[in-house]
Amino acid sequence: MQTNFKGKIMGDRHPFKEQLIEEIKSLRQEVTALKNEKAAFEVQRKLLENLVDTEGFSVETEVLKVSLQKTLDLATELTQAEKGSLFLLEPSGKIVDAILSRSEVTPKQTAKLIGTVLDKGLAGWVIRHRQVGLIADTEKDSRWLTLPDQPYTVRSALAVPILRGEKLLGIITLLHSQPDRFSLQIAEQMRLTADQMALVLENARLYSKLDKYSKALDAELETGRQIQIDFLPYEIYQPANWQIDARFYPARQVSGDFYDTFFLPSDNVGLVIADVCDKGVGAALFMALMRSLIRVFSSQAKLQGRTSTILEENQPVPGSWLGQSMLTNLSHLEALQAVSLTNNYVAQNHWQLSMFATLFFGVLDPVTGLLTYINGGHEPLFILGNSGIKNTLKATGPAVGMMPNVKFAIKQIQLEPGDILIGYTDGVTEGKNPDGELFTNKRLISLLEQPAASVSQLLDRIKTNLFDYIADAPQFDDITMLAVQRVF
Amino acid sequence: MTFNATLEIIDNIAQISLSGELDASTALIFQEKIGAAAAQDINTLILMMKELEYLSSAGLRMLIFTKQKMGPGVAIYVVSPQEMVMDTLEKTGFHHSVNVIDEYDAAKIASALS
Structure with missing residues (x-):
């Protein structure tokens, strides 16, 4: 490029001289523009570098201040100014924060500046005009306001607005005690720098806003989590001769299980x-x-009429009542009314949300081991004996809350000494490994087929295997398990 | 596999073809299609489920939403659900609320409606 250029000068003595001058001019402009861009780019690089460094900071002022202080120092250095200041402004021009070059200002001085409205002097002019204010010599420019007790004599001044669209975010002021220290080129460089700062400033503000919002949300969810835990039993009820245990691992802070x-x-x-x-x-x-x-309805629902008639009309499926005592059968039947009452309540009052639950509700007589249950669309529960799965308690009706006035069939089964009843939610069988493959019923069943010393041991075995399987993949669904064993 | 739902409306019949996994993260895509279908004057909704690989409870919630949104005047057909999806529909009893069919035969459905 240079050789061609030289060659052209050597070859063209007269006719293209003017054209050459034009070319040189245009090249000079290009070089100047490139220099400006380079300087702005340098500032941007430093700013971004700094923001990356400070990403861990959570407080808005920390992120901004560290970042802006370094930028201001850099701008002061680039323009060879003696003093520099950066004011963050409200739209009214009121100072919300002040940063001075080389951290030479005391916190007390900064505090004094905050709240001041920049409506006078050069800063006031820049705020009103939203453009760069360059004063070659303060003694010849009416925009400069010399205060009586000013300790430092200013002759050159450059003030640049930090604009993001129409929004004025701040103002940078650079000062020198000698006149003619800031050229138009420097002023243009600083305008580009201010553009980059505006971007960073806005990003930092958005980041900070997001950070605050996310922390507030986290705190709310944590409160929700605590309250939800309160909706699980404080202590698992342990009737004599029975062992009951449960596990609960929500996928998020709060859960539907x-x-x-x-x-x-x-x-x-x-x-x-x-x-x-x-x-x-x-x-x-x-x-x-x-x-x-379920809790409230199960202890309050009463069926009216002759016990024998009620039991005759509400036979379990298939066949007849297993319980020897009519009163026990009736009390189980009455408690189970909670399912249809809950179903109708949700389906009639909250149908617009299309919410439902798959729900197993079992009523257990701890003396005889008689279990009467409704499985409303839930995963099958299993009864485990000495040699593995003895029974599978499949759905006896639809999920609860989907449609009003649906029938939930009831079933009865006898739990013998040693038997374990285990229930789980689909977070177990649909747990995904890092390749996206499901844990499956098959894996769960193979774990259930192995003898277990206690319900706790069985639940821990499933938990360990399941979480080993999920490994570092995200847990998609809530995981819950309940196990009940008749010990004697 | 990513979820996809395409809606086609011919006369009074809306057909939505579903593929991939319908769960909490994709339920809204389906909901939008249901909204678009419900805005038209239709009497039949065909849900093509042959390519639907997974239906979570959040996805099933959308099917219940569909049933409610369409109201009693729209017949809903679930066509060729895969085994796992069918298990979910059966286990939760939702298969009683729709017509589950192996193959979509427009003529048959039209005659069933007439």
């Missing part, structure tokens, strides 16, 4: 495992509703 174990006034034990559709806050709200409705 729940389990419950509680004592019924009829001397029976209520056993619930359920999974509200979807995840997160919505599911958690319905979890609280459904858990409470």
Whole structure:
């Protein structure tokens, strides 16, 4: 390029001289523009470098101040100014923060500046005109305002607005005690620098806003989590001769899964495992509703009429009542009314949300081991004996809350000494490994087929295997398990 | 596999073809299609599920939403669901609320409606 250029000068003595001068001019302009761009780029690089360094900072002032202080120092250095200041402004021109070059200002001085409105002098002019203010000599420029007790004599001044679109975010002022220290070229460089600063400033503000918002949200969710834990039993109810244990691992802070174990006034034990559709806050709200409705309805629902007629009309499927005592059968039947009552309540009052839960509700007589249950669209529960799975308690009706007035068939089964009843939510069988493959029923069943010393040991075995399988893949769904063993 | 839903409306019949995994993260895509279909004057909704590989509870929630949104005047057909999807529909009892069919035969559906 240079050779050609030289060659051209040597070859063209007269006719193209003017054209050459024009070319040189244009090249000079190009070089100047490139220099400006380079300087701005350098500032941007430093700014970004600095922001990356300070990414861990959470407080807005920290992120901004560290970043802006370094930028201002750099701008002061680039322009060879003696003093520099950077004011962050409100749209009214009121100072919200002040940064001075080389950190030479005391916090007390900064505090004094905050709240001041920049409406006078050069800064005031820049704010009003939204453009760069360059004063070659303060003694010849009316925009400069000399205050009586000013300790430092200023002759050259350059003030640059930091603009993001129409929004004025701040102003940079650079000063020198000698006149004619800032050229138009420097002023243009600083305008480009201010553009980059505006971008960084806005990003930092957005980052900070996001950070604050995310922390506030986290705190809210944590409160939600604590309240949700309160909707699980404080202590798992342990009737004599029985062992009951549960595990609960929500995918997020709050969950739609729940389990419950509680004592019924009829001397029976209520056993619930359920999974509200979807995840997160919505599911958690319905979890609280459904858990409470089941608890309340199960101890209050009473069927009117002759016991024998009621039992005749509400036979379990298939066949007849297993329980020897009519009163026990009736108390189980009455407690189980909670499922259809909850279903109708949710389907009639919250149908617009299309929320539902798959829910198993079992009523256990701890003396005889008689279990009467409804499985409302939930994963099958298993009864494990000495030689593995003895029975599978499949769905006896649809998921709860989907449609009003649907029938939930009831079933009865006898738990013998040593038998374990285990229920789980689909977070177990649909746990995904890093390749996206499901844990599957098959894996769960193979774990259930191995003998277990206790319900706790069985649950720990499943938990360990499942979490080993999921490994470092994200946990997609809530995981809940409930196990009940008749010890004697 | 990523979820995809395409809607086609011919006369009074809306057909939505589903593929991939319908779960909490993709449910809204499906909901939009249902909204678009419900805005038209239709009497039949065909849900092509042959390519649908997974239906989570959040996805099932969208099917219940569909049933409610369409109301009693729209017949809903679920066509060729895969085994795992069918398991979910059966386990939760939702298969009672729709017509599950192996193959979509427009003529048959039209005659069933008439």
